[in-house]
Amino acid sequence: MFAAALIVFRESLEAALIIGIVAAATRPVTGRSLWIALGSALGVAGAIGVAAVAQSISQLAHGNGQELFTAVVLALAVVMLAWHNVWMASHGRQMATEARELGRSVVRGDMALTAIVTAIALTVLREGSETVLFLMGIASSTEASRASLAIGSLLGFAAGGAAGFLIYAGLLRIPVSRLFVVTAWLILLLAAGMAGQCARVLIQADLLPALASPLWDTSALMPDDSALGTLLRALFGYEAQPSATQVLFYLTALVLIFLAMRRARSHSTT
Amino acid sequence: MRTNLLLAVLFLSGAALAADPEFAIQLKEHRFTPSEIKVPAGTKVKLVIDNQDATPEEFDSFALNREKIVFANTKGIVFIGPLKPGRYEFMGEFNRSTAHGVVIAE
Numbered sequence: 063m064f065a066a067a068l069i070v071f072r073e074s075l076e077a078a079l080i081i082g083i084v085a086a087a088t089r090p091v092t093g094r095s096l097w098i099a100l101g102s103a104l105g106v107a108g109a110i111g112v113a114a115v116a117q118s119i120s121q122l123a124h125g126n127g128q129e130l131f132t133a134v135v136l137a138l139a140v141v142m143l144a145w146h147n148v149w150m151a152s153h154g155r156q157m158a159t160e161a162r163e164l165g166r167s168v169v170r171g172d173m174a175l176t177a178i179v180t181a182i183a184l185t186v187l188r189e190g191s192e193t194v195l196f197l198m199g200i201a202s203s204t205e206a207s208r209a210s211l212a213i214g215s216l217l218g219f220a221a222g223g224a225a226g227f228l229i230y231a232g233l234l235r236i237p238v239s240r241l242f243v244v245t246a247w248l249i250l251l252l253a254a255g256m257a258g259q260c261a262r263v264l265i266q267a268d269l270l271p272a273l274a275s276p277l278w279d280t281s282a283l284m285p286d287d288s289a290l291g292t293l294l295r296a297l298f299g300y301e302a303q304p305s306a307t308q309v310l311f312y313l314t315a316l317v318l319i320f321l322a323m324r325r326a327r328s329h330s331t332t
Numbered sequence: 333m334r335t336n337l338l339l340a341v342l343f344l345s346g347a348a349l350a351a352d353p354e355f356a357i358q359l360k361e362h363r364f365t366p367s368e369i370k371v372p373a374g375t376k377v378k379l380v381i382d383n384q385d386a387t388p389e390e391f392d393s394f395a396l397n398r399e400k401i402v403f404a405n406t407k408g409i410v411f412i413g414p415l416k417p418g419r420y421e422f423m424g425e426f427n428r429s430t431a432h433g434v435v436i437a438e
Contacts, residue, residue, distance in 0.1 A: 065428050116388075117403045125409050128400060192390065195401060196426050199387035266398050268352075268376070268411040275414050276397070286394035303397060 063214035066200070070218025073193040076296040077105070077186045078226030080252060084178050086233035087150075087245035090160075094175065101179035105186025112187060113194035129267035135188045136260040142181035143253040144319045147246050149177070151326040154242045225293075248297070250319055255299020257315030261308040262301075273310075276303035352411070354378045359389055359402070359431065362424060367433035373417045379410045379435075389431065393422035396435060413437070 081098060088094040112119070112131075120128040193215075200211045236244055264270040281302035284291050294300035299312065353372060357379060358365045371377045381391050383402040391410060392399045402408035412420075415437035424431025 069425060116401065117406070120401070120403060120406075120408070125407075128408075192401065195388050196390070199389075199426055202387055262397055266400065266410055268378075272376070272414065276416070281395070301394075301397060303395065305397065308397075 063210040066211040066214030067218040069196055070193055070215045071221045073189045074219055074222030075225055077189045078222040079229055079296050080185050081182055082226035082229035083245055083248050084182060085230050097175055097179045101182040102186055105183040106190055108187035109190025109194050112191040126267040129263045132263045133260050135184050136256045139181045139184040140253045140256045142177045143249050145177040147249055148322050148326045150246055151323040152330040251298045253319055254312045254316040258299045258308045258312035261311035265305060265307060270307055273306035275305040277306045277309050279303050352376045352378045356380045358382045360384045362427035362430045364431055364433040370436045373437040374414050376411055377413045381408045390425040392425040395420035396422060
């Protein structure tokens with residue numbers, strides 16, 4: 063039961079954190095809860111769909127289908143998160159002012175909200191499909207263990223959801239003017255982390271060279287499977303032994319998105 | 333011109349023949365066999381995981397920085413390395429208690 067809880071918790075953590083951060087980042091926006099719920103629901107539906115055809119996907123591209131699919135999903139999510147951040151850099155100041163002065167929800171362009179909700183759907187789909195496959199595997203085990211595995215999975219989901227909620231609640235304590243900056247940074251780091259993961263997955267399929275591997279080893283300081291390590295991994299893509307290509311992708315995404323944000327801000331009218 | 337072309341073909345085919353070392357791991361009854369795999373350090377290595385169970389398994393390793401779902405009665409390929417000499421643990425995430433092993437690079 064504990065093993066199942068741990069597996070489901072780890073898979074749902076990344077999705078829960080991104081939902082919590084996005085929910086906080088879009089707090090003054092009208093109807094954002096509905097959008098987020100819709101994105102999550104689409105992600106779940108997608109996860110089930112992907113799990114159903116996962117074996118076929120896996121066999122595409124000379125057996126690299128799984129890695130290519132994951133890489134594409136990650137890359138799309140990075141683009142969506144980057145788009146959100148750039149949009150916020152152009153309009154964020156205006157939104158924060160409105161929210162503060164008018165003291166009520168503001169409406170923002172549907173296009174930009176679509177981006178961030180798509181990022182949620184993609185992350186839920188990616189992490190969720192692994193969870194669905196795991197649960198499908200459980201379904202074929204003995205009845206006695208099935209019950210305990212089911213309870214464990216629910217506990218894992220609950221724990222993941224709690225973590226997402228904690229991040230959300232924690233972020234809400236930040237005053238609105240600061241909130242945009244903090245969430246922008248969190249989302250930037252999330253995007254960079256996903257870019258790093260994208261590289262890792264392509265290296266696994268031998269579609270990218272690892273170059274120096276590992277570039278560094280901080281597993282003595284912060285092991286990957288420790289509680290804090292797991293959290294840092296989900297939030298920032300932390301890895302104790304990353305390859306050079308991974309770090310390169312991470313830094314490139316970080317710098318490019320940051321520069322795009324800065325450019326958007328300097329061009330914004332307010 | 334013809335000599336150059338011939339040399340190019342010979343060189344390329346030589347390069348193609350220098351394939352990455354390949355190691356097979358069998359997964360049966362949620363156990364990896366062999367559970368200890370010795371691989372050469374400093375070079376890319378190809379692991380072929382043969383899942384002979386009726387359920388999918390996730391080959392997962394923090395140390396190797398890899399995770400891949402290998403479906404029932406299928407084989408999955410995972411490239412690892414280049415590795416520094418050392419021990420790198422891996423496991424079947426869906427069946428942690430029984431499915432685990434170690435890659436030893438030397």
